[in-house]
Amino acid sequence: MLVAAAVCPCPPLLVPAVAAGAAPELDPVRDACADALGVLAAARPDRLVVVGAAEPGGPYPEGSRGSFRGFGVDLDVRLGRGGGTASPEARLPASLVVAAWLLDRTDWAHAPVEGLGVGEPLAVERCIQIGRDIAGSAERVALLVMGDGSACRTLKAPGYLDDRAAGFDAEIARALAAADIAALKALDTGLAREMQASGRAPWQILAGAAEEAGLGGSLLYDDAPYGVGYLVAAWS
Structure with missing residues (x-):
């Protein structure tokens, strides 16, 4: 059964070494993510x-590794602290690399960790079933959900204005604040795609x-510092 959930954005810019001189601008997001992970630990x-x-999507066992080298930083991470059953070829996708960094930053050692990557085209019904399966996989399950809102908030945003x-982002923020499951299920997948919102499938899971x-x-x-909607929430 799901006992807690944290929702965090997944830009590599959350890592100070990647953000470089802009790193202080995202301190409030990092702090909010740490607070959300604290809710998971408390559960x-x-x-x-x-x-x-x-x-592509796929499962990633504990111990899977990833890197920020593609973003110009010689920094490697691993998912969780256990050895796990990950093969050397199981490289984490960017969203889970950021998640692994967040977990390491908060010294996560409260439960075994597993990763799941999901592709944008995943149908709503499939997302919901995956979520049900995750909730039923253990007596006390916590979920860390990584995804961004729209990428179209300003003229300089990746998707333009x-x-x-x-x-779109305001409705997501409202649903996350209220733990409004129905509203998340009802997200318009076509609009989410047009908004370049990477969080749609994870939120529906x-x-x-x-x-x-x-x-x-x-x-x-809830803000869009670079024209991309960054949302952090905790459910408990």
Whole structure:
């Protein structure tokens, strides 16, 4: 059963070494992510599943490795602290690399960790079923959900300016703050794709996992510092 969930954005810029001179600008996001992970730790889970946007998708066992070298930084990470069963070829996608860094930054050692990468085209019904399966996989499951909102909030945003982006992100923020499962399930997949929102599938997996959990939500961060919607929330 799902006992807690944390929602975090997944830009590599969260890592100060990647952000370089711009690193202080994202300190509030990093602090909010640390607070959200603290909620997961306080729930005393038996298992932590990290879900993030990835192409292609796939499972990543504890011990899977990743790197920020593709972003110009000689920094390697691993998912969790256990040895796991990961093969050397099992390289984490970018969203899970950021998650691994966040977990290491907060000294996560509260439960075994597994990763799941999900592709943007994944159908809503499949996302919800994956969430249900995750929730039923252990007595006390925690979920770390990695994904960004729209990438169209400003003229300099990766997707340029789209007048619909602010409203799209505002609805996600409202749903996360209220732990509104129905609203997450009802997200418009076509609009999410147009908004270049990498969090759509992970958020809908959260909705499926939380169906029987009765969790409450708290929004810890909501802004778009580089024209991309970054949202941090905790459910418990």
